[in-house]
Amino acid sequence: MASSLKAVLRKKTNQDGTFPLAIRVTVDRKSSYIYLGQHLKTSDWDAVGQKVRKIHPNSARINNLILQKKAEINEKLLEISSQHKEVSSQIVRKQVKSKSGASFFDQAATFVETLRKQGKYNRVSTEQPRINRFHEFLKGKDIAFADITVPLITRFKAYLKGTRQVGERTIMNHLITIRTIYNQGIAEGLVEVKHYPFGKGKIKIKLPDSIKIGLNIEEVKLLEEVGLSQNSRLEHARNLWLLSFYFAGMRVSDVLRLKWTDFQNDRLHYKMGKNEKTGSLKVSDKVRTILNQYPKNGRHDLIFPELQVLENLKDTYEVQKKIANAIRRLDNHLHQVAKLAGIHKTLTMHIARHTFGNISGDKIPIQLLQKLYRHTSVTTTIGYQSNFIHKDADDALDAVLNNRGD
Numbered sequence: 001m002a003s004s005l006k007a008v009l010r011k012k013t014n015q016d017g018t019f020p021l022a023i024r025v026t027v028d029r030k031s032s033y034i035y036l037g038q039h040l041k042t043s044d045w046d047a048v049g050q051k052v053r054k055i056h057p058n059s060a061r062i063n064n065l066i067l068q069k070k071a072e073i074n075e076k077l078l079e080i081s082s083q084h085k086e087v088s089s090q091i092v093r094k095q096v097k098s099k100s101g102a103s104f105f106d107q108a109a110t111f112v113e114t115l116r117k118q119g120k121y122n123r124v125s126t127e128q129p130r131i132n133r134f135h136e137f138l139k140g141k142d143i144a145f146a147d148i149t150v151p152l153i154t155r156f157k158a159y160l161k162g163t164r165q166v167g168e169r170t171i172m173n174h175l176i177t178i179r180t181i182y183n184q185g186i187a188e189g190l191v192e193v194k195h196y197p198f199g200k201g202k203i204k205i206k207l208p209d210s211i212k213i214g215l216n217i218e219e220v221k222l223l224e225e226v227g228l229s230q231n232s233r234l235e236h237a238r239n240l241w242l243l244s245f246y247f248a249g250m251r252v253s254d255v256l257r258l259k260w261t262d263f264q265n266d267r268l269h270y271k272m273g274k275n276e277k278t279g280s281l282k283v284s285d286k287v288r289t290i291l292n293q294y295p296k297n298g299r300h301d302l303i304f305p306e307l308q309v310l311e312n313l314k315d316t317y318e319v320q321k322k323i324a325n326a327i328r329r330l331d332n333h334l335h336q337v338a339k340l341a342g343i344h345k346t347l348t349m350h351i352a353r354h355t356f357g358n359i360s361g362d363k364i365p366i367q368l369l370q371k372l373y374r375h376t377s378v379t380t381t382i383g384y385q386s387n388f389i390h391k392d393a394d395d396a397l398d399a400v401l402n403n404r405g406d
Helices: 059-083 089-097 104-117 121-137 150-162 168-187 217-225 233-246 252-256 285-291 316-341 351-360 366-373 378-385 391-401
Strands: 003-009 019-027 030-040 267-271 278-282
Touching (some): 003 059, 019 089, 030 059, 030 089, 104 168, 121 150, 150 168, 217 233, 233 252, 233 285, 233 351, 252 316
Antiparallel strands (some): 019 030, 267 278
16 A cells, blocks of 8 residues: 655635645555644745745644644554555545544444434444444454454354354344445445345345234223222233323324324324324223323323423433333333233233234224324335235135045
């Protein structure tokens, strides 16, 4: 790798007759420019000595800036050349401008911190452990992006499956995290696209189909009718589950955010947290029976107590953290409720959404289901509902078995 640094005045003049000062970074005869935020007249610049002439009032300060920036760029050149198989002037320029480091785990830390600042607690709590497992696989060592190769990822997959004993979906989620951070590295100019280990002919990421099983109508009735102590934690968990089901499988995060002002003229009006889709649903007598169990003087106008302890509902990170903790408690309570009701399927808050899909089956037009689920695309609804529509396959199987000719 042949490289050089040179302080220069760029050719494009400003309106006041000055020229921008920059460091020209040349790697293998290809150059990029890093601007220093200073503008000089040609009479104040010594092009041969690459310094500001003493006649300029800030000559000493600007010359020190040039030396400092050259030293910084040279350090980055050495750092990046030790981590990359190839170095370009573009990579050096972007890395000098970047506030984060050049390695994979430097960028991973930036990635997680960005999620944290965006208030995405759920993403942080899932992405960080995946990053930690990759770090563990590498025996605690850092790694350059260009060294994340197809063979390395293949070994990481084997490690997850053999040593960690996780399933295919979990393995794919780990690879998605690595891919996301790698794309961030490309965007930052820390690695060239040609080193990208994902895609056609390389590592392909495909999430396996998951099995979605909901309760049937008889099991829902068991849940509705099981005797539970009034105002108990078990009854509260059952109430939230049923409310989610009654509102077409409303996500539990949206259930916990419900406010009394969301209910107007016997209808619920709310915006879904996941994609901010708005809609309105009829309030049934069963819903009213549940709502009447809760006081209307809750903090922040919230119906349910889980988020009332928070000072500020605009702190999305804390809100998501509180919701995640609440879901774990509710799922534990629902496990006990299922035993009392004689339900042998796994009962969690999310199963309420699957239950609505299971019972609705092919009874509701797909476009209406899309509206009820608040899916952005009808394709998503078709894919989701295919987990619960079995009539055609069952009829085909019966047609064969009932005409065996024996």
